[in-house]
Amino acid sequence: DGGITQSPKYLFRKEGQNVTLSCEQNLNHDAMYWYRQDPGQGLRLIYYSQIVNDFQKGDIAEGYSVSREKKESFPLTVTSAQKNPTAFYLCASSRQGLITDTQYFGPGTRLTVL
Amino acid sequence: AQSVTQPDIHITVSEGASLELRCNYSYGATPYLFWYVQSPGQGLQLLLKYFSGDTLVQGIKGFEAEFKRSQSSFNLRKPSVHWSDAAEYFCAGGLKGSGGYQKVTFGTGTKLQVIP
Numbered sequence: 001d002g003g004i005t006q007s008p009k010y011l012f013r014k015e016g017q018n019v020t021l022s023c024e025q026n027l028n029h030d031a032m033y034w035y036r037q038d039p040g041q042g043l044r045l046i047y048y049s050q051i052v053n054d055f056q057k058g059d060i061a062e063g064y065s066v067s068r069e070k071k072e073s074f075p076l077t078v079t080s081a082q083k084n085p086t087a088f089y090l091c092a093s094s095r096q097g098l099i100t101d102t103q104y105f106g107p108g109t110r111l112t113v114l
Numbered sequence: 115a116q117s118v119t120q121p122d123i124h125i126t127v128s129e130g131a132s133l134e135l136r137c138n139y140s141y142g143a144t145p146y147l148f149w150y151v152q153s154p155g156q157g158l159q160l161l162l163k164y165f166s167g168d169t170l171v172q173g174i175k176g177f178e179a180e181f182k183r184s185q186s187s188f189n190l191r192k193p194s195v196h197w198s199d200a201a202e203y204f205c206a207g208g209l210k211g212s213g214g215y216q217k218v219t220f221g222t223g224t225k226l227q228v229i230p
Binding site: 004031035040041042043044045048050056090092097098099100102103105106107108110 | 123146155156157158159160163165204208209210211214215216217218220221222223
C-alpha cells in the first residue's frame with residue numbers, strides 16, 4: 001500500500017537535546033512538508049521541499065532543520081533552539097506542491113519535552 | 115491577509131442529526147478550498163475540494179460543501195451524522211500561482227462530538 005509513514009509515534013526529549021523525526025513516503029511524490037499542530041492553532045508549516053536537495057522555510061522554521069537527500073525521505077530535526085517543541089508533528093506529501101495537488105498526511109509524531 | 119477562519123471550536127450533535135460546519139475565507143481572488151478530517155491522534159484525510167465550477171461539491175463519507183462567493187463561505191454539511199464522524203475538521207485554502215510551491219493555509223479546526 002502506498003502512503004506516508006512517520007516514526008516514532010511518541011517521542012520524549014530532555015531539554016537541550018536535538019531529536020530527529022522520520023518521514024518516509026512511497027507515493028513517488030516530489031513535494032514533502034512538515035507541519036506543527038498545537039491545540040486551537042490548526043496546522044502551521046515548518047518546512048517544505050519540492051525536489052530532492054532543495055527545501056524552503058515555512059512560517060515557523062526557527063529551531064528546526066530538515067534535509068532532503070532522497071525523494072522518499074524528509075526527516076525533521078527539532079533542535080535545542082526551539083523554545084517550545086512539545087507538539088504534534090505531521091508530515092505530508094503531494095505530487096508537485098501545486099495548490100491543485102492533494103496533500104497526503106502521515107499519522108504524526110507526538111513530541112514531548114520533559 | 116489571506117486566511118481561512120473556522121468560527122466554531124467545538125460542536126456537539128446527536129447521532130442522526132444534520133451537521134453544518136462553518137468556514138469563511140479571506141482572499142483577494144477566488145481561492146481553492148478544501149475540507150480535511152482528522153481522527154484523534156491521526157493524520158489528516160481530504161474530504162473534498164473546490165477549485166471552480168459547480169459550487170456544491172460532493173466528497174467522501176457522505177459529506178458535501180457549498181461555495182458561496184457572496185458570503186465568503188465554504189461550509190461543510192452532512193444530512194445524517196454517524197458516531198464515527200466524531201473527529202476534528204479543518205478547512206483550508208490557497209491561491210493558484212504561476213508555478214512553484216503554492217501554499218495551503220489551514221483553519222484552526224472544529225472538533226465534532228456526536229452523542230447517542
